[in-house]
Amino acid sequence: MxxxxxxxxxxxxxxxxxxxxxxxxxxxxxxxxxxxxxxxxxxxxxxxxxxxxxxxxxxxxxxxxxxxxxxxxxxxxxxxxxxxxxxxxxxxxxxxxxxxxxxxxxxxxxxxxxxxxxxxxxxHGEDEGRRGVVVTVFSAKGGCGKTTLASNLAASLADNGRREVCLVDLDLNFGDVAIVLQLFPAHTLADAVPLLETLDLPAVMALLTPHSPGLSALVAPVEPGSAETVPASLVTTILQLLREQFAYVVVDTPPAFTDHVLAAFDQSDLIALLATLDIPALKNLKLTLETLDLLNYPRERLRVVLNRADSKVGLALSEVEKTLRVPIALHIPSSRAVPASINRGVPIQLDDPGHPVSIAIREFGEDHVIPLTRTSGEPIPSTMRADRRGLLRRRSRTL
Ligand SMILES: Nc1ncnc2c1ncn2[C@@H]1O[C@H](COP(=O)(O)OP(=O)(O)O)[C@@H](O)[C@H]1O
Ligand SMILES: [Mg+2]
Known part of the structure; x- marks a missing residue:
């Protein structure tokens, strides 16, 4: 009542x-x-x-x-x-x-x-000690397919309501999760800004937009330029609160090492690093891996994902693995069905679960994300936090 x-x-x-x-x-x-x-x-x-x-x-x-x-x-x-x-x-x-x-x-x-x-x-008696898994999808280059992977991974983990998943759009200036999921949000992440230290779980929950069974989203602010008004500490608080409520929190990011992205990395049990099969994207991925090494992020929490991996562009996958010196955890095939699904506003995972793109992303969730459910450790210790900005400023000149 x-x-x-x-x-x-x-x-x-x-x-x-x-x-x-x-x-x-x-x-x-x-x-x-x-x-x-x-x-x-x-x-x-x-x-x-x-x-x-x-x-x-x-x-x-x-x-x-x-x-x-x-x-x-x-x-x-x-x-x-x-x-x-x-x-x-x-x-x-x-x-x-x-x-x-x-x-x-x-x-x-x-x-x-x-x-x-x-x-x-x-x-469900899950109040105490519940800690959902946080997965951040990142690439230092735009257009690699971050939003595509994040939205489809979130949808596949939700599995039509079998699990509770929240997709968070940290691309604060140009976020398009709302468009990709065809949402009409009443609230965005910007509405959390005035709350700051008083932000609690009910308040964060009230900012979410429901999408489909099991899947909700915290969408990015509508006005470009909002990123400056969002302190990185707010991102930390939001992710900590969301993981109390959701079994999985999937974070979409802008193509840059912003403070917001670093805050998300700190909360992440897994970081999916995306690249496509072209030299600039692979160069950026290599520099990203080196940067994360310098920031002390454990390698075992990183997964390299190649999008549009079957494109015939003259680069062999084995060469790529050798150059990067990390295994590739997921190949997402290239398909015109992906932009078509985005234009329809329904993740391909929901529209066509049997599509090779849907299957690849679902298997990634099953093999790399779901196994973390019970064993997720404490947040990654940020021993080099104090040095980060200087380090990244030096880095950003080379990226
Ligand atoms: N596997 C794929 N096959 C074909 N097109 C893709 C694939 N992945 C992404 N795209 C297209 O590439 C564009 C950029 O993808 P998006 O996920 O928005 O990248 P990002 O979030 O990294 O900027 C979109 O138009 C999307 O439809
Ligand atoms: Mg995007």
Missing amino acids: SVIVEADPTRAETLRSAMGPGVLVLTTLDDLRRHLDAHPGEDAVVLGPSVDQDAAFFLSDGMRINRPSLGVVLVRRRIDTPLLVDALRNGIREVVEERNLAGVNDAVRRVRDVAAAMRQRSS
């Missing part, structure tokens, strides 16, 4: 009719507190326009600790950025304008979805 708190009967009725049946209307926050005490399963509360703002913040801030799965939706006559920031900081999950009745309904649906996911997790 959901609850509305609104003292004005006309407003209360408007909100109630927007939210459909099974909604309880209360008039004061004291009534709400009593109701919540008596109904531990209550998971969505709408605070109407006449509820005092500070009292609403006080309530939601307290609920964040005492009842993290409860989602509080604040309805206000007008919304501006300072109000949004204040509200989110105080544990309000969503703020909606009074006249946007469809928005109220959507917000309630989202907070209920979050509550259901959190309940499911604790009913």
Whole structure:
């Protein structure tokens, strides 16, 4: 059930009719507190326009600790950025304008979805010590197929709802996960920025966009230039929170060693390094491997992936392996079905699971990612963290 708190009967009725049946209307926050005490399963509360703002913040801030799965939706006559920031900081999950009745309904649906996911997790007794596997897909060169691999790997791991997977788009300026998955997100990673140190699991869950059974995405900000506003520490927090909830977190990246990418590497149990069969891509891959060596990332956590590996371009795979001095863990064949699937907005993994590209990516997940499920260790120790920026600045001249 959901609850509305609104003292004005006309407003209360408007909100109630927007939210459909099974909604309880209360008039004061004291009534709400009593109701919540008596109904531990209550998971969505709408605070109407006449509820005092500070009292609403006080309530939601307290609920964040005492009842993290409860989602509080604040309805206000007008919304501006300072109000949004204040509200989110105080544990309000969503703020909606009074006249946007469809928005109220959507917000309630989202907070209920979050509550259901959190309940499911604790009913499995997975609260303690649960640690999902984080896989980052990276290449220092654009257009190698990072987003293709990340989205299809995430879809194959989710396996139509058998596992819970979150795809995170860290290509903060030019991320296209939302397009590739044809999502219409209500929130992006930029919405986590004002929360910073108050960010908790329910708040991160509220920023996700569901895609298909088992698969959700945290999409990149819409405006280019947003990357500068996102501190790398936020990426760390987000990934740490997501791995508490999801069995697998797959991270798509921009083609550069940004602080965000380094933060993701630190959280990763596995880094898939992508290249195509051309000299510039292979040169970048070699420099990437050397850079990761210098940064002390253990080689056993790296996997080299060759995309469009069957292209007849005059480079032999054996030569490539010899030059790189690492085995190639996955060959993704080249196929026109890949851009076609992207244009349709459905990962080829879901559209055509029998396609050679789908099979190759699924096998990579089965052979290299799923086996990490129970044995994933602590985050990679970053012994050289202090030196990183200088080192990378030197490196970036050669990359
Ligand atoms: N195996 C493949 N066969 C054919 N086209 C591919 C393949 N992998 C990627 N592409 C195409 O290459 C382009 C770049 O892929 P994308 O995944 O967006 O790369 P990145 O994220 O590294 O920039 C896209 O148009 C995609 O459809
Ligand atoms: Mg991409």
